[in-house]
Amino acid sequence: MVKRFFERFYVGLILLFLYAPIIILIILSFNGSKSRAKWGGFTLKWYKALFQNQSIMNALYATLIIAILSAFIATIIGTAAAIAINSMKKTPRTIMVAITNIPMLNADIVTGISLMLLFVALKYTLGFSSVLISHITFNIPYVILSVMPKLKQLNPHTYEAALDLGASPVYAFFKVILPDIFPGVLTGFFLAFTLSLDDFVITHFTKGPEIHTLSTKIYTEVRKGIKPEIYALSTLMFVTVLLLLIIINRKNAEKKEPDKKV
Amino acid sequence: MKKLIGLSVLLTLMVLLAGCAKDDGEKVYVYNWGEYIDEETLDLFEEETGIRVVYEEYEQNEDMYPKVQSGAVKYDVVCPSDYMIQKMIENDLLHELNLDNIPNIKYIDPIHLKSSQEFDPGNKYSVPYCWGTLGILYNKTMVDEPIDSWGVLFDEKYSGEILMIDSVRDAFAIALIYLGYDLNSTNETELEEAKILLQKQYPLVQGYFVDQVRDKLIGGEAAIGVIYSGEAIYSSRENPDLEYVVPKEGSNVWIDSWVIPKNCRNKENAEAFINFMCRPDIALMNFEYITYSTPNAGAWELIEDEEVKNSPVAYPPQEVLERCTAFRYLGEDMEEIYMQKWNEAKSE
Amino acid sequence: MKIRNALNVKTPKPPSQKNGGSSLGIRNVKWLSFPYILWMVGFIIIPLIVILYYGLTTDDKSFTLDNIGAILHPINLKALRIALEQSLISTLICLLLAYPLAMILSKSKMKSNSFIVMIIILPMWMNFLLRTIAWQNLLERTGIINIVLKFFGLPVLNIINTPKAIILGMVYNFLPFMVLPIYNVLIKIDKDIINAARDLGANSVQTFLKIILPLSLPGVVSGITMVFVPSLTTFVISNILGGSKIVLIGNVIEQQFRIGNWHIGSGLSLVLMIFILISMAVLSKYDKESEGSGLW
Numbered sequence: 067m068v069k070r071f072f073e074r075f076y077v078g079l080i081l082l083f084l085y086a087p088i089i090i091l092i093i094l095s096f097n098g099s100k101s102r103a104k105w106g107g108f109t110l111k112w113y114k115a116l117f118q119n120q121s122i123m124n125a126l127y128a129t130l131i132i133a134i135l136s137a138f139i140a141t142i143i144g145t146a147a148a149i150a151i152n153s154m155k156k157t158p159r160t161i162m163v164a165i166t167n168i169p170m171l172n173a174d175i176v177t178g179i180s181l182m183l184l185f186v187a188l189k190y191t192l193g194f195s196s197v198l199i200s201h202i203t204f205n206i207p208y209v210i211l212s213v214m215p216k217l218k219q220l221n222p223h224t225y226e227a228a229l230d231l232g233a234s235p236v237y238a239f240f241k242v243i244l245p246d247i248f249p250g251v252l253t254g255f256f257l258a259f260t261l262s263l264d265d266f267v268i269t270h271f272t273k274g275p276e277i278h279t280l281s282t283k284i285y286t287e288v289r290k291g292i293k294p295e296i297y298a299l300s301t302l303m304f305v306t307v308l309l310l311l312i313i314i315n316r317k318n319a320e321k322k323e324p325d326k327k328v
Numbered sequence: 329m330k331k332l333i334g335l336s337v338l339l340t341l342m343v344l345l346a347g348c349a350k351d352d353g354e355k356v357y358v359y360n361w362g363e364y365i366d367e368e369t370l371d372l373f374e375e376e377t378g379i380r381v382v383y384e385e386y387e388q389n390e391d392m393y394p395k396v397q398s399g400a401v402k403y404d405v406v407c408p409s410d411y412m413i414q415k416m417i418e419n420d421l422l423h424e425l426n427l428d429n430i431p432n433i434k435y436i437d438p439i440h441l442k443s444s445q446e447f448d449p450g451n452k453y454s455v456p457y458c459w460g461t462l463g464i465l466y467n468k469t470m471v472d473e474p475i476d477s478w479g480v481l482f483d484e485k486y487s488g489e490i491l492m493i494d495s496v497r498d499a500f501a502i503a504l505i506y507l508g509y510d511l512n513s514t515n516e517t518e519l520e521e522a523k524i525l526l527q528k529q530y531p532l533v534q535g536y537f538v539d540q541v542r543d544k545l546i547g548g549e550a551a552i553g554v555i556y557s558g559e560a561i562y563s564s565r566e567n568p569d570l571e572y573v574v575p576k577e578g579s580n581v582w583i584d585s586w587v588i589p590k591n592c593r594n595k596e597n598a599e600a601f602i603n604f605m606c607r608p609d610i611a612l613m614n615f616e617y618i619t620y621s622t623p624n625a626g627a628w629e630l631i632e633d634e635e636v637k638n639s640p641v642a643y644p645p646q647e648v649l650e651r652c653t654a655f656r657y658l659g660e661d662m663e664e665i666y667m668q669k670w671n672e673a674k675s676e
Numbered sequence: 677m678k679i680r681n682a683l684n685v686k687t688p689k690p691p692s693q694k695n696g697g698s699s700l701g702i703r704n705v706k707w708l709s710f711p712y713i714l715w716m717v718g719f720i721i722i723p724l725i726v727i728l729y730y731g732l733t734t735d736d737k738s739f740t741l742d743n744i745g746a747i748l749h750p751i752n753l754k755a756l757r758i759a760l761e762q763s764l765i766s767t768l769i770c771l772l773l774a775y776p777l778a779m780i781l782s783k784s785k786m787k788s789n790s791f792i793v794m795i796i797i798l799p800m801w802m803n804f805l806l807r808t809i810a811w812q813n814l815l816e817r818t819g820i821i822n823i824v825l826k827f828f829g830l831p832v833l834n835i836i837n838t839p840k841a842i843i844l845g846m847v848y849n850f851l852p853f854m855v856l857p858i859y860n861v862l863i864k865i866d867k868d869i870i871n872a873a874r875d876l877g878a879n880s881v882q883t884f885l886k887i888i889l890p891l892s893l894p895g896v897v898s899g900i901t902m903v904f905v906p907s908l909t910t911f912v913i914s915n916i917l918g919g920s921k922i923v924l925i926g927n928v929i930e931q932q933f934r935i936g937n938w939h940i941g942s943g944l945s946l947v948l949m950i951f952i953l954i955s956m957a958v959l960s961k962y963d964k965e966s967e968g969s970g971l972w
Contacts, residue, residue, distance in 0.1 A: 076776060076780065077777060077780055080773065080777050081795075083848065084796070084851065087799075087806075087808075087810035087813075087848075088799055088807065090814060091806055091807070094813075099566065101542070101547075101566050103547025104546055104567070121367065143712050144712070146709065146711065146712065147708065147709050147711075147713075150707075150708040150712070151709060165720060165721065168720050170905060171952045171953070171956075172727075172909075172949065173909035173929055173948065175930055176727060176929070176945045179394070179933060179941075180723030182394075182395075182398070182400055183398070184723050184726060185400065186398050186399065192400050202715070203719040206715065210712075215860075215894070219864065253856075253860075256793075256794075260800050263801060263803075264803060264804050270391065275382050275383075275384040275401050275403065276382055278384070280803060281803060281805070282385075286362025286386060286387045287363050288539050288805065288809075291363065292809070293363070300802050300806060304801070304802055307798060311795070314791075315791045388934070390934035390936075393936065397936075533919070534837050534919055535918070535919015535921050536919060536921065537920065540812070544816070548818050549816050549817055660935070660936065663935050664935070671751045671923050675754065
């Protein structure tokens, strides 16, 4: 049908829009010239140089650890908080939500500097933990805001029913509530992970000298020209995640999950 | 399935965390511009002295300043630019250097020590690392005649082909110099005139850039751009149509130097590091990697490529240097005024 | 929402929801929030107080409203106005692009919803700066798009370094944030309601306007919030794609902090915060059911 064609065309267009710059980056990773403005022939040398470059690899590890840890911790604290907030009366709830929104409202640079000032005032040495704390701080609101709507959709009676049937509160929580809100929790986790991966400003102001993340490394290179090894790294990361996605999707399709419609 | 995910996440974390081995021992904390050193020199330093280098980078002087000033992180060695060094001296943030620990300073060309006195009287606080000029890089196939004046940046015939520099001091330096004034002017009338000139330029420029100028000129996206001399060498290599010139009206000469903050952890390690950087063979390695001119006369002697050694871009003759001035720090209030006028200039 | 009244069906509210909150039957659930409250106070409220302190004082620690008044300076006012314009336009375009996409995706037969979500989020895992710089390669006069256009003899695209490029950059960057909330809300709409409407004689347009659109509003509101707010304070995009020719309020605040004027920087940030709070209050009027708490 014509409608179907247009729908596919539209989706295709949007996807092209979203992925066009990524394709450029992938192409640049094979560019023999260091300059992005010139094509210097096909080469794999940047990939080779990447694995020999200790500082980039260290930055990669740091970035991944911080992203995973901060997203994980933020998810735990945020989910617990979301459940609690959901149960509050209107006024405390509005206050909590308003305060939760604050890190989202502030410009990055304001959050970054204010946290730095806080650490300095507490004489807390900047280092790995200060960055971690900062990332958790700006991640939690997104987790809360991901989980809340799912909580609202929950049927409150299911939990009570489970208790009536003899389940302990903890068991009921893990078997009844968590599975239902899990999409929200998962979305929150991935959102937090994504935001943490890409953050520059806040990381810049709250990190110690031993810590480099990919973002801070890239920003400091902008002035002198981005190392093509970074393009190679980005390409590898992208391809890896894409492959993972496809594999997971295949596995899920095999499981033949019944359609869930609330 | 969930257990598998959880387990693999845990394993990944353990592997990654294991990679962050802690070690004690002598260290030196260095804070420098991005891509501004040959990292091999750091390895050599560690081998020869046993002192581990903890290296961090920044993109602008103003990113570095709050971190040093607040003491949020204690660095041993920092590499600010001229005017920033003066600001740090005036705010009592730097140690005086014990030059007995930096004997290799003798290799630094006295000319640069002398220019350093603009912002560091008596050379008490800084040792030059890199220097250069501010000038025009242009594509000789895209202009009518060879360029020798800042006027070309304000010339309507090149409208849409101009890349202006996105740095308040540099932009005003160009305008002030072109109008015949001192680039360290604090005179309200002169600054206002400069601002009006920059306002007139606004519709003619493609945009204001610092780092992008290089790639855009290499790619032929524009004909004329403002650039630092250190970038010019690299650009000309990538695109031989590009020429660099320090305009006849004069320009800015800048120096980035090593300094030691007062809140450093280990002054002796810091001085050992600076001393090592002043060794001619080390300075040469850095020059060849980042292509920014070295003030180290000993290193200059060792340059093998005659073209580079005598390049008027990297090592301009005396008469060029004589029409170049270094920046001075003008104080917070004046910085505010410059910034305001700059924002006013960038509008239609 | 109103849909239930439209069908003249009243669902009784469970007693615990009369106050607007559902404890899910868990007793003493409040203790779950304590870790977060601690965190909140330490890392949100105290830094906020720091900003308030800097925003309302001068160097000699005396109280002043000058820092906030700095917004009235013509240049700053202009920067704020332009930023508002750009944010509004970008948000609108995002909405117009995202809604149809979300609708199409929500109808798709793909078994895994999370796969769709990931495909949309995936580009965001490449560094933002790199992607924005890559857009230069596409949009420049000597860029890829123009190479292709020239090849076909079509007129050249000249939007780099203009406000249009900035808006494109903003839309590009924030589109996923708009698509996902709307998508998540749309897939939850009970198909039975739609079928019921059809049975009662509504055509596609009516179904959309009276049922789907109102039900999707919480998602739309979340999307708008997640796009409008950050786009108001951004400045990197306007530097790279706009040639730094436009000075936005984000640029001004960043400048002030860079030259060490924390007082004025904080003052301007406070003004911005007030603006954002006002717009969020306005938006929450459209979100009565969820009472302003839905992200998606």
